[in-house]
Amino acid sequence: MTNSIKFPRWAIGLALVGTCALAATAPKAVVPATAPPVADDIPFASPHAAAVSVPSAPEAWGGARTGSEGTLSDRVVTYKIAATLDPDKHTIDGKQQLTWRNRSAVPVRSVYLHLYLNAFEGPGSTFYTEQKQNSFGFRSGVKVDKGGWGYTRLQRVEQGGAKVNWSYVHPDNGPSTDRTVVRLDLPEAVAPGGSTTLDIDFFNKLPRVSARTGYYGTFHLVGQWFPKIGVLELPGERGATAPRWNVHEFHMHSEFYADYGLYDVSLTVPKGWTVGATGEEQGAPVTSKDTVTHHFVQGDVHDFAWTADKRFAKPLDGVYHGANGPVQVRVLYHPEYESNAKPVLDATIASLAYFSKTLGDYPYKTVTAVVPPYNAREAGGMEYPTLFTADYVDDPRPGTLDRYMLDFVTIHEFGHGYFYGILGSNEFEEPMLDEGLNEYWDHRMERAAKTRITANTWLTKALKFDVSMNPFDEQRLGAMLDNPADPLGGNSWDRYSSGSYGTVYSRTATTMHDLEEMVGHDALERAFKQYYATWKFRHPSIADLQQTLAESTGQRALVERVFAQQVYGTQKVDDRIAKFESEEVLPAPGLVEWKGKPVELTQAQIDKTVDKLRETWKKAHPKAKDGEGPFPYHTHVVVKREGASVPQTVLVRFEDGSSKAFRWDDASGERWARWQLVTRSRAVSVQLDPERRINLDRDKLDDGQTREANTAASRRWTADVFAALQSLYSVMVTL
Structure with missing residues (x-):
């Protein structure tokens, strides 16, 4: 749980010094309003929002997409961005026109933007505060050295030529020094069903690549880099009962959630640099004296990311021929990882085929996979719409553990394009819908x-x-x-x-x-x-x-x-075999009724009779197997339940090769079950979950018992390690 944090005076002083240092390298920023107007009465989503328990309304988000609509999504926002990269200072100058549509039935006077890069500006952010408090690290925990911090600064925000005041807010009650969410107080309210356009100038300093974004040497992965509007959820959408802003701070483990829209982005980089980005490039790049400008457009996505590097080798290209036409697949990599490029291309095309077949057709025209360079692995394993970063390995030969990991990371990051991208899951509040379901489908x-x-x-x-x-x-x-x-x-x-x-x-x-x-x-x-x-x-x-x-x-x-x-x-x-016995049913000493009179049978008489019957039976059945004889066998099985009720199967196997299965699907909460049976053949083993359907069972080693010792368990332990x-x-x- 994240709580509000108060910093001592010396820490605040250091923060101010850091801010002054940042300002020395960035263009002068407009100071946020100190006393902004009162915001709308539209609340934030709960700072502890999690699994929604009420299904959304049928008309949520404009209703199900039938394919007859003019666009794949009900586009809420349009971004037109022009950005210039300074690869030496690792900075970006950006100008953005953000057009947002108010889907609600009330006028909106204040909107909220994510400034994700501010998570990396210093120890006072929610991101770094949680990283320090957490009992484990995040990814590999790259240490930030001098000059390695990152940030976004708003330079100008206007609505129709009028200045827009802003202030930093903390929807999740994070530290007051966090600046990942900003409120814009609009001079003119956005009417219900109406739209507004905001003109925004911004300046970025990329961090040394550490968590999903940043630079290393000449390599730049530019993610979470532009001011991005939050989501205004309406009644009937993801459990909302009234309009609310879903605009959480950038937490250590949280990722992203945004409205679908249209992205029209121009990226200016030095000559000789290779660029990969979300979407389709529009025509040939435009060259000036020292720079090249690439123009990318993509509709019906909710984010945009790009990469630029002068050390990328010639891209490796391929094509997937899908139901919606050819998909151009490109792999960007450094020359030292040429051996990784073809496996990444093959795994991406295989993923396109599998996900299209088992979930639904891929709707876009491009996929770009990026193999991060050496020492920039923190940029690996990250997804954005139509663009993802894979991993790099030393030995990508088929059959090696390295190759398995390279293939898996590629499949996993592509798969996010469905669960995070096309389905648009809220990774802040319900990461299971993306990370979890994607992991499951990858293994399928x-x-x-x-x-x-x-x-x-x-x-x-x-x-x-x-x-x-x-x-x-x-x-x-x-x-x-x-x-x-x-x-x-x-x-x-x-x-x-x-x-x-x-x-x-x-x-x-x-x-x-x-x-x-x-x-x-x-x-x-x-x-x-x-x-x-x-x-x-x-x-x-x-x-x-x-x-x-x-x-x-x-x-x-x-x-x-x-x-x-x-x-x-x-x-x-946690189900386990608590008891397993299979014993021959023999006569027992005691009184029996014989011709109307009680007769006592002694153990000596019984033993003599049993021996005679065994001898007679063996002569009549010379090929009988061990465990077969004139007497039946009584088998006793008990299963003990220490956890949740799940449907289970218990399989008993016998000496003669036969078996008998029992089904236990008691949802009433019974903590044990017993089965007893009498058969002509002796039982040799009992196995709970014989088809290994219940992988949630905490210990599979106690699912089975045999009459004799079985060494298979030791091998399973080794595999588990x-x-x-x-x-x-x-x-x-x-x-």
Whole structure:
């Protein structure tokens, strides 16, 4: 939880000194108004907003897109930006025309902008405050040296030629020194259904690349770089009951949420520099004496990012032929990572094919993948509309662990183009809808390709067997199965730790895997296709996802149970075999009735009779297997439940090769179940979840028992150790 922080006088003094130093390198900024007018009565979304529990109205965000509309999305905002990069000072001069439409039924006198780069201006930002307080670091935690900070400064804001006053605000009650959200008090209110255009001059200093954006040497990844208007949500949208501004501060783990619109961006860089950006380039670049200007346009996206570098090699290009026409795929890379370029291109094209087939057709004409240069890995593993950064590895040969990681990061960052991009999930409040669902779908793609994570290295040689596992088994290792701290539907910042935030990836993927196993593979895929068709370009909530899955699979009770346990709650799953016995049923000493009289049978008499019957039976059945004989066997199985109720299967196998399965799907809360049966063959093993459908179970090693010792468990432990290391690395590179 983020609380308001008071800084001592000496800290404020240092902050002022830092501000003066920044002002020395930037053009003079207009001072925000000290006493701005009273804002509208439109509130902010709650600083602790998280999983929405009420489905959105059918008409939310303009209603479902049928394909007959003139645009893919109901465009709310238009950005026309001209920006010039100074690659030596790592600064950007920008001029922006922002046209915003008021979708609400009330006049709007104040609007709010994100100034994301101010998260990197110093230790007083919400971002750095949370990083310092958190029990774990963020990504690799690059240390910021002198000159490595970043910021955005507003130079001019006008509405129709009239000056606009502004002031910094803190929608999440963060430190007063945070400047990632600014309120603009408009000279003229925006009427219901009307639009307004704001003319904004801004100046950026990029940080040394550390978290999703910045520079290293000549390499520049320019993200979160322009003043970006917040989202005015209306009643019936993501749980809103009245108009509200969804405009959270830039938290350590939060990412982005914005309205769809049109981006028309001109980027000026030095001659000889290569540029990649969101959208389609319009015609040939325009050359002047020392610079080149590239013009990009893209509609129906909610962000824009770009990269520029004089050291990029000749781009590697490819084409995906999709239902909406050819998609131009480009990979940008430095010469030293030429070996990475083709794998990234191939994985991107394969991802286009898989996501288009299993979710819905890719709607844009371009995809640009960027392999970050050496020492700029912090820029890797990041997504923007039609542009993403991959990773780099030393050994991209097929079958190596490096190659697996390169492919996976590429698939993952492309996949964000669907869950973050086309569906427009709110990554502030419901990161599960992007990071989690994307992680799940990535592993579905790997499963379809029969991918296994392998360590064909010293570990395999030392253990004398292949240390490998499927991706879903690997995910469960990082999912806090034993004691989940936060519900999956929690927001990005009210988290127990960075490790708990990481479960947004692994625990969501594991939960959705288990739900798919319960409802069926085809049914779950059909449901996700419907989710995509209904909610593309519309910003769905978790409640909208639950409703679609429940309706499309036809298993509402099961879907609601899983969401209650894992998405809205924090219930662990922990079922185990508590007892397993299979004993021969022999006569017992005591009194029996014989011809109307009680007769006592002694143990000696019974033993003599049993031996005689065994001898007779063996002569009659010379080929009988061990465990077969004249007497039946009584098998006793008990399953103990320590956590949430999930549908389970118990499979008992017998000496003669036969088996018997029992189904346990008790949603009433029973903590144990018992089965007893009498058969002609002795039971040799009992297995809970024999098809491994329930990966949320905290310990799969106690799911089975055999009558004799089984060494398979030790091998599973070794694989788990290897997978734990991969879970850690996977979270690091994909955050």
